[in-house]
Amino acid sequence: MQPQMTTDMAVETLRQLRRSGRIRAISLDLDDTLWPIWPTIAKAEAVLLDWLAEHAPGTAAHLGDTARVRALRHEIVALRPDLRADLSGLRRESIRLALTRAGDDPALAEPAFDEFFAARQRVELFDDALPALQFLSQRWPVVALSNGNANVHVVGIGQHFRASLSASDAGMAKPDVRFFHAAAEAAGVAPEHVLHIGDDAALDALGAMDAGMHAVWLNRGRVAWPHEGREPHITVASLSQLCQGLADS
Template structure:
């Protein structure tokens, strides 16, 4: 059971908790391909081949394990590798990535998100806690968050307890007084539990909880969290 009275701060996952991620990525990859088509047509042809793209990503992941927590750097270096292999100028990687990255920040929030954030931010310090590369300022949600902690900057990602503890430290609060809210059963909910936090699992798809240790509360949307605090 959720101990509402203990909560002094809330950490929130971003991708698939506040917005659906794959429509966003698909749009951003389309923009990237259009940019490459205009500026690096040989690379555009290479990226248009799914098998070649998978090979490039797989090679980059295996050859640069140091980038496994930095989605931006991994994407940038994959583009650079594709440019090099296609015979285009590898210096085009930075502007190509920026075309992708700018579109990646254009997210479509779930309908329940804005009312919930407005309600929660008036009552608690909120911290964005993500393994991805969304920027809460660029997506237009910066006003709600006291801090943002991401795997790219911190060096390790969820479910490592250290990144949860870093998020707690960002608002000078002990983990036991924090509620973490996220959609991933292992990275978010189980990670938060193992870090000593309360955990709210956002289950928008009626999935089955797979672990023996259960979250403190399961939500089908963030409006339910708002209702819980409003009824306290």
Template sequence: MWNLSRIRAIALDLDDTLWPVWPTIERAEGVLQHWLSEHAPATAAWLSDPQRRRAVREQVHAEFPHLAHDLTFLRRESIRRALAAAGDATELAEPAFEVFFAARQQVALYPDALPALQRLSRRFPVVSLSNGNADLRRIGLDAHFVGTVSAREAGCKKPDPRIFHRAAAVAGVPPEAVVHVGDDFELDVLGALGAGMQAVWVARQPAAPMPAAHAAAVPVCADLTELCKTLGIPLD
């Protein structure tokens, strides 16, 4: 059952919880493509074929299933292989990835995200918990978090209980004192519950109904303003 009195810390997902991720990734890929057109034009032409882009990523993912938690490695290796396939210098993979990575941090927050973060962080220690590779310092949100936990650093990704337990340790509380907040029902909600935490499902888009088995234990919020209300935080 949902128990507000147990909560002493918040673990917070990033992508699609604080900002929409796919527009961010698409913009970053466009910036990368422009950079390649200047520094590795053969690769830019090679990657202009969507089927090639998809195929090289799928090949890398298939060859490195043990690194599925490391999106930075997978992206960099995909770039390196595209450079090699097009006949360009593979040494460009690192600067090319940095161009992509910098653009990936140019997120557009949901309107409710920053005001909610300010309220949440005044009331609870907040730890980011993400399968992605967003950099809160580059984004400019790190002041609202006591720590960050990423799949790459943890060596595993949600819904593995170990990454949730790491977030609890960073917050300095046991898992049962943490509520994890995220948009993905399987990765965030079921993952948190499986790790002994409570969970809040942020369903910004119309979603499938909450399974009856979890209805009494998991609040559903349309945005982070509603999350603050659910956690009893005044909207000043």
């Protein structure tokens, strides 16, 4: 693997990019970029099980715990490939399958999903997320681009975004270049004038590069870059470091 970009290198590269005037908009991943996703999902799945225990106890007993809830969610991906880009649809159908297998009313899938989805919006932002959103949105139009199903307005950060695009609504997902191009269109600029920021090396960094954008890989865990031969344009360890590089100086 190639050596990681140092903090000084990342900051200087960002400064040069900002001074060049080539950045006119930001596209931004949500899950694991602005908040950790799996603690959020685990809590939402626990809420779902509690709701099922009250309204469909047979299904709750059949599922047992959140590990089984998650396993069923993965099973439905194979059963319903048409929903691969629709996380809400996959979750809803996994609940419906569990209800059907337990002999409960499958129509309960709708209110059960509503309980899960409400809990899924209760995220805990990383410490650097809100300051970064405030910094970025004061300087550029910011578009959320997520394969997940978080709603930035329900989460409470919608005021920082020009637009929010989700795979569930768009019917396509990262790394599809069309999804990135839709973000650029929502921001009102060409893809080459967008700086995309995200935590996933393939979905975010490589996807943005393939779409003709400037790619920032947010590597909070400081892990090795996994794709030999193709390096992200910029690697940062935090959103604070990103903003440091993009600040006026």
